[in-house]
Amino acid sequence: MAEKKAKAKDQVVAKEAEIKTVPFRGGGFKIRSIRTIAPFVFIVIIAFWEFGSQTGLISNLVLPAPSEAFGALRELVESGMLVVHLSASLKRLIIGWSCGSVLGIIVGLLIGLFPLARAGMSPLVSAIFPIPKIALLPLFVIWFGIGEGSKVATILFGTFFPTVITTYGGVDNVDRGLIRMGQSFGLSWFSIVRKIILPGALPAILSGCRISASIAIILLVAAEMIGAEFGIGAYILLAGSLFATDQLVAGVAILSTMGLIFAWLIGRAEKYFLNWRT
Amino acid sequence: MDLHLKNISHNYGEVDVLKNIDLEINHREIVCVVGPSGCGKSTLLRFIGGLEQPARGKVVQIGAAPEDSLNPLTYIFQDFALLPWRTVIGNISLALEDHGLSALERKSIIENVLARTKLSDFRNALPRQLSGGMKQRVAIARALSVKPAVMLMDEPLSALDSQTRELLMDDLVDLWSREGFTACYVTHNLNEAVQLGHKIVVLSRRPGCIREIVDIDIPLDQRKNYINELDQKQMQLWALMRDEALAADQELING
Structure with missing residues (x-):
């Protein structure tokens, strides 16, 4: 009897328990892009910074107020010097970075394609890559002159090595099955390189460009340390030596804007060239 | 054009992969090669098309390929090998x-x-937009475009789900009935072999050598009507392979 009762109770419990939504537990860990957050973060930080400076929370000696830096920037624009500095720097950046990248891609392809080149050059690349190019600047001045040569060379060398490494890494990662397919259809060596290996390595090459563009901007300041009259780097260094921190911050803001623009451009290039990716 | 595999043996270092393979692939004939995993089926296929060289023996081509054939020995790969871009x-x-x-x-x-491969509506699609079956159709279309004398098919249906596999199998049978191509078809699926093969070569476990060659005389397009006979052939093949497959399985466990 008691048993029967217990059974009946069990059934009731079972019936009650039957209707229950399965809890959802698959949320999170999803990569989504939220566009509005990034400007918001910037604005909040700058507003806090300005507020701190105004109230004396942040001493002017430690960090100039954003409004002061903005003032320095406006001065720079109004005096017409911004264009002069910017064009001098952009010229060095574009020549140095594009030559470094093109040479880096060529050498990277050679290392990726020919065992002899790999055996000969890849240890060399590994040996030279970690040397800070800033340390070599005096040598560059002797080799390439105190003018534009040494500045372009610093940026060129700085971007060359990471490009080499990402390029041959990209070539190594091209699906061997696709290369074999090319061979099985009797494609020429040159066709296989141009139509299979190069597009296959392009994702790696473009992400290498992302890194080398940042390195180029970092090295710009170093390159303009010696014998540069104009240039964003020269402007920052001059401001630094005069402890004109408002100008220094303004210059740094210009550099970081350049970085953002380069990253955006490369992002566009990736979207355009790599639209075949899932 | 016929192909003759003359006494092919191969080894990777110490390990013998293939031993004394002697085989003829005749005009308008589909030769299926079956065998347990790791018996060197795919390696054999790479020898036939000249993508790899055997340690001993050679593959000879008897008679010239047709004039209009752009790439006489043409592969169809298991992973389709389409350029994603x-x-x-x-x-x-x-x-x-x-x-x-x-x-x-x-x-x-x-x-x-x-x-011919019913792909006209998909001409501008990228591979990532296509299903597995469609991708393999593209690969078949690509192979047909160079007018091959012999098609070398390396488990072409293995990466597909079973329904798609049936559909593509029908397409291949249709294609053969219309055009009568020559092919060497490597597979581990005995059902595919009895549906498509005129000659089924059973390889033994490593080192792979020819265990037996089973002929099936039923015309390809009528095989659907002879299911019992095909089942029997499949059982016969399985009986030949069972112990080998088991041993191959054990081999992996024992390292």
Whole structure:
């Protein structure tokens, strides 16, 4: 009897328990892009910074107020010097970075394609890559002159090595099955390189460009340390030596804007060239 | 054009992979090669098409390939091997670009193979937009575009789900009934072998050598009506392979 009762109770419990939504537990860990957050973060930080400076929370000696830096920037624009500095720097950046990248891609392809080149050059690349190019600047001045040569060379060398490494890494990662397919259809060596290996390595090459563009901007300041009259780097260094921190911050803001623009451009290039990716 | 595999043996270092393989692939004949995993089926296929060289023995070609054949020995791969950055048309065009054809000739060949493989509506799709079956159709279209004398098929249906596999199998049977191509078809699926093979070569476990060659005389397009006979053949093949497959399985466990 008691048993029967217990059974009946069990059934009731079972019936009650039957209707229950399965809890959802698959949320999170999803990569989504939220566009509005990034400007918001910037604005909040700058507003806090300005507020701190105004109230004396942040001493002017430690960090100039954003409004002061903005003032320095406006001065720079109004005096017409911004264009002069910017064009001098952009010229060095574009020549140095594009030559470094093109040479880096060529050498990277050679290392990726020919065992002899790999055996000969890849240890060399590994040996030279970690040397800070800033340390070599005096040598560059002797080799390439105190003018534009040494500045372009610093940026060129700085971007060359990471490009080499990402390029041959990209070539190594091209699906061997696709290369074999090319061979099985009797494609020429040159066709296989141009139509299979190069597009296959392009994702790696473009992400290498992302890194080398940042390195180029970092090295710009170093390159303009010696014998540069104009240039964003020269402007920052001059401001630094005069402890004109408002100008220094303004210059740094210009550099970081350049970085953002380069990253955006490369992002566009990736979207355009790599639209075949899932 | 016939192919004759003459006494092929191969080893990777100490390990013998293939031993004394002697086999003929005749005109308009589909030769299926079956065997347990790791018996060197795919390696054998790479020898036939000249993508790899055997340690001993050789593959000889008897008679010239047809004049209009652009690539006499043409592969169809298990993983399709389509360039992800090229559209359907671009992928087929890749096989034609190095043969000095005019753009117009290329276009007409591509249209022709697209129609034959029922792909005309997908001409501008990228591989990532296509299902597995469609991708393999593109690969088949690409292979047909170079007018192969012998098609070398390396488990072409293994990466597909079973329904798609049936559909593509029917397509292959249709294609053979219409055009009568020559093929060497490597598979581990005995059902595919009895549906498609005129001659089924059973390889033994490593080192792979020919265990037996089973002939099936039923015409390809009538095989659907002889299910019992095919089942029997399949049982016969399985009986031949069972112990080998078991041993191959154990081998992996024992390292």
